[in-house]
Amino acid sequence: MKSTLVEKIRAIERKHVGHDDSQRKTPAILSSGWAEVDTALGGGLPCGLHEWFGLAPASANVSPDRKFWRPPLCALIHLVRRGLETAEPGRRVIWIGRKCFPYPSTLHRNAGDRFLLQRSLFVAPRNSADRLWAIDLALRSPAVGVVIADGSGFDMAATRRIQLVASNHAAQAFLVRPPWEQCELSAAQSRWMVRNVAANADSTGSTNPVWTIELLRCKGVHWGITENIWRVEWDRAECALHLSTKVADSVGAAPSATSKRSSRRLA
DSSP states (O other): OHHHHHHHHHHHIIIIIOSOGGGOOOOSEEOOSOHHHHHHHTSSEESEEEEEEOBOOSSTTSOGGGTOOBOOHHHHHHHHHHHHHHSOTTOEEEEESGGGOOOGGGGOSSTTOOHHHHTEEEEOOSSHHHHHHHHHHHHHOTTEEEEEEEOTTOOHHHHHHHHHHHHHTTOEEEEEEOGGGTTSOOOOSEEEEEEEOOGGGOTTOOOSOEEEEEEEEETTOOBTTBOOEEEEEEETTTTEEEEOOSOOOOOSSOOOHHHHHOOOOOO
16 A cells, blocks of 8 residues: 555656655645634634544434544535645645545536546555554645545644644645544644534525534634634535534534633624
8 A cells, every 4th residue: 555655646746746845835824715714813724734523423322432423524625625726736635544535526516527536536544553654645745735634543643743744844734533532632733623503503494514613722823812613504506615604602512611711703
């Protein structure tokens, strides 16, 4: 697997950007495309590691030990598109770990849109050590614009390694992790929690899925000054994630400690 991945990435580098990492012109800050979120972040997401905690099982009887959780792929697909659209032409996105593989249909905005799918390379490592190695290799390549990876089980040392490589090579790394790993120490630049919004909480009659995204931590952001919870809706027709104008307050779950620290909400 390792030799095959190295060969594929090197082939992309030769075809599009060569071998010189100095050619990478990834923006230092990635705009999320959501004005309110970018304002809270001080402009957007800086290059580095960003962790996204997935959705817990719907049933309280399902044990976390069984690993039943869903990664927030719609949010990450949105950010991946933003990253590739603002990066140099020819950059690729690397999806590492089967847990974070999206359905191909979610990568299409319409029947004729193959942009994101054509730019994607999917890697299925056998274990956590191989996942970490693949993430490291991808982030160092000037042919790669964004890396999405399954970060479940990673410890502080692993996240520190990813954060250093991503920031040193001006790259964006997004890890998906199960919600019960929120208590694990991490060197991530930011950490996010995604939660379902109950179907009866939306009075607009829309059938599109709705979630809240919560900024749990971001270096440089001071709590109590900016909002940290937003409501987003997946547009099935456009395969795009839009920021909702509805107040993100009650989502059918008890607020976290981070939520209680923030006194303001998005209106």
